[in-house]
Amino acid sequence: MSEGKKSPYIVPIGPTHPALKEPVMFTFEMDGEMIRDVDFAPGQTHRGIEWMGMRRNPVQIVHLTDRICGICGVSHTLAFSRAVEQITEIEVPERADYIRTIIAEFERIQSHLLWAGVAAHELGFDSLLHLTWRVREQSMDVIENLTGNRVNYGLVQVGGVRRDIVPEQHRIIEDCLSAYEGLLGKLLDLFLHDKTIAMRCRDVGLLSKEDALKLCTVGPTARASGVNVDLRQDYPYCAYGDLDVRAILPDQYAGETRGDVYDRIVVRLLEVGQSCGIIRQCLSEMPAGEITAEPKLAKLLAICKKARGEAIGRVEAPRGECFHYVLMEGKEAPASWKVKASSYSNLMSWIPMLRGEQIADIPIIVASIDPCLSCTDRVAVVRAASRSIYSKDDLHRLSVEKTRRLQQ
Amino acid sequence: MALLPMFPELLKQLFRPPATNRFPAKYLPPSVTGFLEKVAAGQATLVPPVQTPPKFRGKIEYQRDGCIGCSLCVKVCPSNAIELLEETKRIRIWVDQCIFCDRCIPPRR
Numbered sequence: 001m002s003e004g005k006k007s008p009y010i011v012p013i014g015p016t017h018p019a020l021k022e023p024v025m026f027t028f029e030m031d032g033e034m035i036r037d038v039d040f041a042p043g044q045t046h047r048g049i050e051w052m053g054m055r056r057n058p059v060q061i062v063h064l065t066d067r068i069c070g071i072c073g074v075s076h077t078l079a080f081s082r083a084v085e086q087i088t089e090i091e092v093p094e095r096a097d098y099i100r101t102i103i104a105e106f107e108r109i110q111s112h113l114l115w116a117g118v119a120a121h122e123l124g125f126d127s128l129l130h131l132t133w134r135v136r137e138q139s140m141d142v143i144e145n146l147t148g149n150r151v152n153y154g155l156v157q158v159g160g161v162r163r164d165i166v167p168e169q170h171r172i173i174e175d176c177l178s179a180y181e182g183l184l185g186k187l188l189d190l191f192l193h194d195k196t197i198a199m200r201c202r203d204v205g206l207l208s209k210e211d212a213l214k215l216c217t218v219g220p221t222a223r224a225s226g227v228n229v230d231l232r233q234d235y236p237y238c239a240y241g242d243l244d245v246r247a248i249l250p251d252q253y254a255g256e257t258r259g260d261v262y263d264r265i266v267v268r269l270l271e272v273g274q275s276c277g278i279i280r281q282c283l284s285e286m287p288a289g290e291i292t293a294e295p296k297l298a299k300l301l302a303i304c305k306k307a308r309g310e311a312i313g314r315v316e317a318p319r320g321e322c323f324h325y326v327l328m329e330g331k332e333a334p335a336s337w338k339v340k341a342s343s344y345s346n347l348m349s350w351i352p353m354l355r356g357e358q359i360a361d362i363p364i365i366v367a368s369i370d371p372c373l374s375c376t377d378r379v380a381v382v383r384a385a386s387r388s389i390y391s392k393d394d395l396h397r398l399s400v401e402k403t404r405r406l407q408q
Numbered sequence: 409m410a411l412l413p414m415f416p417e418l419l420k421q422l423f424r425p426p427a428t429n430r431f432p433a434k435y436l437p438p439s440v441t442g443f444l445e446k447v448a449a450g451q452a453t454l455v456p457p458v459q460t461p462p463k464f465r466g467k468i469e470y471q472r473d474g475c476i477g478c479s480l481c482v483k484v485c486p487s488n489a490i491e492l493l494e495e496t497k498r499i500r501i502w503v504d505q506c507i508f509c510d511r512c513i514p515p516r517r
Contacts, residue, residue, distance in 0.1 A: 128414055301483065
């Protein structure tokens with residue numbers, strides 16, 4: 001056999017694989033241990049959510065958007081509600097905006113801690129995974145206390161929120177925040193001063209600032225490459241306009257931006273601290289008043305039914321910008337609804353990150369952008385040009401041919 | 409040690425109680441029904457269940473007497489788990505389809 005045939009060696013990983021938390025199909029072109037090129041095919045978790053949404057009214061859809069993603073339930077619901085509120089011209093009460101901000105920031109805390117644990121796990125550092133997830137549990141308990149559920153919160157609705165934050169809950173939130181602020185130094189120490197993590201993450205999975213801009217990456221992935229983008233700073237929504245939120249860039253901690261996996265850990269851990277500050281500020285500045293613009297559901301349904309127009313809702317989810325487009329044409333259900341989750345923008349950055357790296361670094365690099373494929377998969381490609389599908393007849397023919405061949 | 413900050417943390421963990429919720433029995437009993445019978449007889453004790461949060465959204469209960477058959481709950485149910493029975497103007501709840509979102513409770517209030 002000639003040398004040309006041996007190389008490149010194709011390694012398929014996925015669609016379901018122990019190193020990947022969600023189904024995605026990778027095809028690696030290997031040159032020894034080094035990745036020469038990579039391609040991926042998402043679309044394995046398409047659930048037809050938009051199709052379901054177009055058969056439901058906005059009051060029902062907010063519970064559907066909660067379930068687009070298990071981690072960023074608030075972001076999707078908030079983006080959708082904000083789009084519908086613009087179409088129906090509902091003005092959200094100020095107190096509801098603050099409650100929305102608080103729950104969105106709690107979501108960011110738990111999402112980033114979850115990610116940090118997964119990152120440790122992908123490096124084979126399982127004791128750190130368990131520690132991080134134990135710490136994360138505190139924020140889950142607060143979310144449970146505020147909303148009634150650990151996931152699928154069902155707190156945000158069109159026109160406001162469904163539950164108020166009562167004075168007794170301030171103490172619970174305060175306890176959690178002070179615990180986190182005490183723990184953050186320790187977490188930073190455990191993650192960033194660890195020799196193993198530094199060896200595995202420094203200068204691994206590099207994404208230059210140019211590539212990050214060219215590929216339109218969003219959220220912590222973009223910020224870790226030095227791109228100063230944060231929707232909370234650039235286009236403030238909810239209560240963020242009243243707060244002073246500045247995008248967190250890795251050079252604030254390490255003094256330099258390299259755009260590697262290590263920088264992504266830095267950005268996410270620092271954002272946990274930032275979120276604690278935002279929640280504390282929200283709690284102290286939260287005005288009194290109504291929590292929803294229209295408490296009567298029948299009236300809210302009538303307003304939504306009359307509404308005509310289109311709008312987009314943008315929210316800074318833990319993973320980046322989450323974007324919802326809604327078109328309403330005077331019917332109960334929206335005429336069109338498009339979801340673009342943050343991972344959709346971030347997935348493309350896998351290719352420059354993975355090129356030239358080693359096969360053992362694949363899990364941590366893939367995990368480093370915090371991919372959420374259940375958020376991303378809006379379309380399933382059933383007929384790809386390069387894939388051939390054998391029908392029953394084809395298989396039968398092949399079987400008959402093989403039997404004949406063996407008989408000869 | 410400076411390069412292994414996790415090490416002292418792990419040593420401390422040896423002396424801490426487990427963070428996870430405890431299983432109802434200390435060890436998995438050979439027969440669950442047998443164990444529950446023993447608990448009922450007072451021979452064994454059950455680890456108390458974890459507290460649910462305030463205003464926990466659990467299984468919905470239908471109060472037939474208060475219902476006026478306005479069918480608003482049918483309209484707002486995200487999973488179409490509530491069916492209006494036309495003849496009696498009462499509803500039927502398909503609990504297997506229910507997502508426990510509590511959305512159908514406020515219209516009645």
